[in-house]
Amino acid sequence: MSWGRVQAVVETAQDGRPSRTIGGKLNRLVLLSVGVALIVGTALSCWGEAQRFLRSKRDVMLATAQVFASASSRAVAGSDRVAVLQAIRAVARVPGLIYVEVRGRDGHPLAQIGSGERLNADLVLAAAEDASPLALLGSRTMTLTVPVIDGGVAVGEIELVGETRGLAGQFWRTMLYAGLSAAAALAIGLLFSVRLQRSITVPLGQLTEAMRRVGRTRDYSVPVEVASDDETGVLAARFNGMMAExxxxxxxxxxxxxxxxxxxxxxxxxxxxxxxxxxxxxxxxxxxxxxxxxxxxxxxxxxxxxxxxxxxxxxxxxxxxxxxxxxxxxxxxxxxxxxxxxxxxxxxxxxxxxxxxxxxxxxxxxxxxxxxxxxxxxxxxxxxxxxxxxxxxxxxxxxxxxxxxxxxxxxxxxxxxxxxxxxxxxxxxxxxxxxxxxxxxxxxxxxxxxxxxxx
Known part of the structure; x- marks a missing residue:
């Protein structure tokens, strides 16, 4: 073994403590992994909840509109405003609906009930298509229009406006469940991380301390005792061999x-x-x-x-x-x-x-x-x-x-x-x-x- 190699090992042993430890890096890796998993999982959960809410709301509004259209088709065809108004009063009692309007064949309103709140950012639904959950997250109301058919001929249309406030509750419930899941995952991850990092860093710490001791005392006679059968054990054995040389x-x-x-x-x-x-x-x-x-x-x-x-x-x-x-x-x-x-x-x-x-x-x-x-x-x-x-x-x-x-x-x-x-x-x-x-x-x-x- 060359004297230059001896000096290189001694100089390495004289270095101070590392600014970043492997244990710290492993902990940061676990936290980062859990954080990314939390963000991705929460985003997917929110997306799924928004999609389920959208479909459920659309299905309820569509069923309501179809029932009204079937029951009041003759009144709409005959432009019977009184009969149409009585029908939509029953429809307006459906939870979540804030506005109902029935228009005749010429597009003029026959009857309407509700606040009439219409926003520029309203989400307009088609009866046979799924809207994007992103559009739902940016709106406060949902609008669905269904034609009124009588004798196979469109005699008018019914428009229903529903609110989306229920989505916020579902969103926060999803966030709560995701947070609890993340906390549990974080605790389990940190537990495994601590066990993993100890199995790696304890032997490496012993090697580091041995090198520091060699640099301080020039005593090459004390071997490092590492009870490990993995790479750290091999590293310790080679270190002891090098110290003997x-x-x-x-x-x-x-x-x-x-x-x-x-x-x-x-x-x-x-x-x-x-x-x-x-x-x-x-x-x-x-x-x-x-x-x-x-x-x-x-x-x-x-x-x-x-x-x-x-x-x-x-x-x-x-x-x-x-x-x-x-x-x-x-x-x-x-x-x-x-x-x-x-x-x-x-x-x-x-x-x-x-x-x-x-x-x-x-x-x-x-x-x-x-x-x-x-x-x-x-x-x-x-x-x-x-x-x-x-x-x-x-x-x-x-x-x-x-x-x-x-x-x-x-x-x-x-x-x-x-x-x-x-x-x-x-x-x-x-x-x-x-x-x-x-x-x-x-x-x-x-x-x-x-x-x-x-x-």
Missing amino acids: IREAVDRLLAREKEIVERLSLAGELRDDQTGQHVLRVSEISRIIATELGLPAAFVDDLCRASPMHDVGKIAIPDSILHKPGPLTPEERRIMEGHARCGYEILKSSSSELVQLAAEIAISHHERWDGAGYPNRLAGEAIPVSGRITAVADVCDALLSERPYKKPWSFERVRDLLRQEAGAHFDPACVEALLARWPELERIYEGRAPVAQAA
């Missing part, structure tokens, strides 16, 4: 990086310490201090791997100065102090975060808390915490170890010096952290020959 690749890279760092550290240290143990002890003491300070575990690990490179710049210092048993001259001291910047120059251009941390330590571990150190005369918290920790660890081991120009100090003498230099040479917090775990420091030097207090 990434973990193996990262472990190999870290192992190689650690080996390079260790060998680079020894390259500089063996010029000053034939055993190379100084850098290992500095690493252990740095771990004690950083852990007591409560720094993140990942940083503590990186610090312990980077701090051994603090004196890598000594490879540029002549042996005559590096191994001189006596005091250094001012010029020799200036050359010796140059190892901090030299180490920084060697390490600073690396793309490795670990080596960049080592470069930071190399140039800052000889700075002093009071600003009297070198090479940049930094003071206080302007000194990187990695440099402050390594400064204490480096001086502590240097005092406890034998050098060409001195014998090792006792633990008590070193502890007294650390207390004395806290706030001057060293960060007081780093000194307190080491003193709080002093027994751990002493265990690093187990087996060392006892050193007299006055050494």
Whole structure:
């Protein structure tokens, strides 16, 4: 597996929470589907109700007109207005009729009864045809005209006008039933949607959280447990497989990086310490201090791997100065102090975060808390915490170890010096952290020959 692929997965894991979740999309899809179904269903129901109302009204009016035409055909043929008026009074009592008019053969009215309300938007019905429900929805009355036949000859016609107010009641009843049906359908749909989205989004949420955790902690060792036999289960299995590949690749890279760092550290240290143990002890003491300070575990690990490179710049210092048993001259001291910047120059251009941390330590571990150190005369918290920790660890081991120009100090003498230099040479917090775990420091030097207090 390529490192580029590893980086791509990690970058994906570092993304924030999605602005839209699958669960939200499923819920919106269900709501949209139910909404569309409601609109379509209600429209079809209203159309059907209007059509049924229209046919029923037309059939009632047609039957009424035909009964009148049959009963009063002779009166109409004879233009007997009194008889025709008596007949239409009976017709006018039919519910829903608001106007009845009978016309003779010449088209002139013989009799009429009712309000005579006629609107421009009236729906005119034909006896043998169905009108459009759309026309009905836009009208307030319905008009039907039927010929009056006597002896096979048309002797006049009857016109009936009915109102359509009943349609509004049927329309709202339809809307009510549709609304209740929609509410029931919506509740059932949401129930199924929640169950469906949980079966999909819970495993995907676990995968998303795992990727976010990987991006945050760089921990590739925790698999995702997804109990599913569908595509999400396959996705989880492949994700776990990919994490295992990434973990193996990262472990190999870290192992190689650690080996390079260790060998680079020894390259500089063996010029000053034939055993190379100084850098290992500095690493252990740095771990004690950083852990007591409560720094993140990942940083503590990186610090312990980077701090051994603090004196890598000594490879540029002549042996005559590096191994001189006596005091250094001012010029020799200036050359010796140059190892901090030299180490920084060697390490600073690396793309490795670990080596960049080592470069930071190399140039800052000889700075002093009071600003009297070198090479940049930094003071206080302007000194990187990695440099402050390594400064204490480096001086502590240097005092406890034998050098060409001195014998090792006792633990008590070193502890007294650390207390004395806290706030001057060293960060007081780093000194307190080491003193709080002093027994751990002493265990690093187990087996060392006892050193007299006055050494």
